[in-house]
Amino acid sequence: MSDKIAPIYAPSLYWFAYQYHRGLVTSNDDTPAQTLDDINPQWVRAKYGSIFNKFKVDLPLDIRLDEPSKNFDLLVGADDKRAIKFFTTKQDLEGFIYPQCLHDSYALNLNIYQPENPGQDEYQLADLAKFNPENCFKPEPESAANLGQTLLLSAYLNTTKPEHIRDLEPLAREGWIKFFHLENGENLPRLYRAYNLLGGYLYEYGSPKADLQENPYGHLLTWFLFEEQPTVILQKCYWELPELLLYYHKIAKSFQDSRIYYHHADRIVTENEIQLSELHQNYLNREKTETLSAAELQKLKITLKTLLATSLNYSQQLRNMEYARNTIAINSKNYQTTLERMEQLADTTLKDWRLFYEKEAIAFQEQIRADLNYFNPGSNLLNQAIATIRGLVEIDQAERDRHIQEKQQQLEDHIQALGVGIAGGAIVASCSGLLFEQQRMTFPWEAEFGKYPHPFLGAIAISSLIAYLAFKAAQCWIKKRRSRS
Secondary structure (H helix, E strand, O other), rough: OOHOOOEEEEEEEEEEEEOOOOEEEEEOOOOEEEEEEEEOOHHHHHHHHHHHHHHOOOOOOOOEEEEEOOOEEEEEOOOOOOOEEEOOOOOOOOOEEEEEEOOEEEEEEEEEEOOOOOOOOOOOHHHHHHHHHHOOOOOOOOOOOOOEEEEEEEEEOOOOOOHHHHHHHHHHHHHHHHHOOOOOOOOOOOOEEEEEEEOOEEEEEEEOOOOOOOOOOOOOOOEEOOOOHHHHHHHHHHHHHHHHHHHHHHHHHHHHHHHHHHHHHHHHHHHHHHHHHHHHHHHOOOOOOOOHHHHHHHHHHHHHHHHHHHHHHHHHHHHHHHHHHHHHHHHHHHHHHHHHHHHHHHOOOOHHHHHHHHHHHHHEEEHHHHHHHHHHHHHHHHHHHHHHHHHHHHHHHHHHHHHHHHHHHHHHHHHHHHHHHHHHHHHHHHHHHOOOOOOOOOOOOOOOOOOOOHHHHHHHHHHHHHHHHHHHHHHHHHHHHHOOO
């Protein structure tokens, strides 16, 4: 295929990479959110170093540690000039780097290009691999703070501009196949959009909905030029491009994260549907009114604790989705403002770049809003389930406590009444000896046995009778007092 396609001229690669350096960064998994609050020069050097090492370039970087404003250059340099550093590679390529701090994010920019050599500047597609030794420009694994990257490859074509923009798409795709050292383009993202940019043809690969698992090569742009005028116009507004792409990646990253939060919330809803169905069947549809067993009560308590933790996790997922929607709304406005500034500098419209915030950004917000409306009843259902289980536990626990209290009260009443009876009998017994102290005691073998009961036996009988009557009277009085209270 490449043998039938004309060579390219003056290829130039632009690398834009972004990462949060300030603020609360929420994680997609169960790890706690991370708070970033300062400049990390080691990270900036490491990002550039991972590329320069493959080109065998030694370029010391002096990163500033202060923050003079919200937006500033990261390299130490004159305040009235852009802090740019140039380099040359052993592959006869030239370029520059321009790292910035934009609001709460790092914006790393690198340009590497083949110098023009009139009469000898034909460049074969296979030679694009020199721009990417050891795949140093392939995106790194995602992290919570990583916002992604964009690769823009521009090249001139010594041919008449085709009438149909799709005619050059195979050439654009073949360029990325050679760039990433691939045998075929099976793993490359599909063409997402093709449009006219400043008189050239721009081919965009990779959907903003796709993360690195779906698209391991990130956001790719190929810009074919047929005359020099488009680059002249771009130079007027180029320094705004890193900020424009920053907002693109913030919007795309927020929507990708929202899909993860969506799946987490949906899994919670699915898992709890089963648990709540068992709760309804086992406890709310019971015909019998007996109290729960100790095992059932313990199981409900465990379920209650589980649902409380689940409710908190569910609320966090919904909060993260709302946060993602707000982030998209804010950065959509920022994208629009930056694009309008670029149009003023270029003195021309960039209508095709307006499509992103006019279509995708709005569609992303509407999708998340619909998801939140879908999940809000689930939040209410969780809260209702928690309240129901708490009510079951409290009612049953109160019933069990009431039975225990009644038994304790009966025991206390019995002891109190018995004490009163014994005390009354003891009093009578202690006094009965004075009444019968002259009476002689008879025994069974005597002739007068049983004729005159002994005072001791009478004292026992009378004290026992009085003790019993006192016990019953005290018992009745205690019950009447408790019923009144």
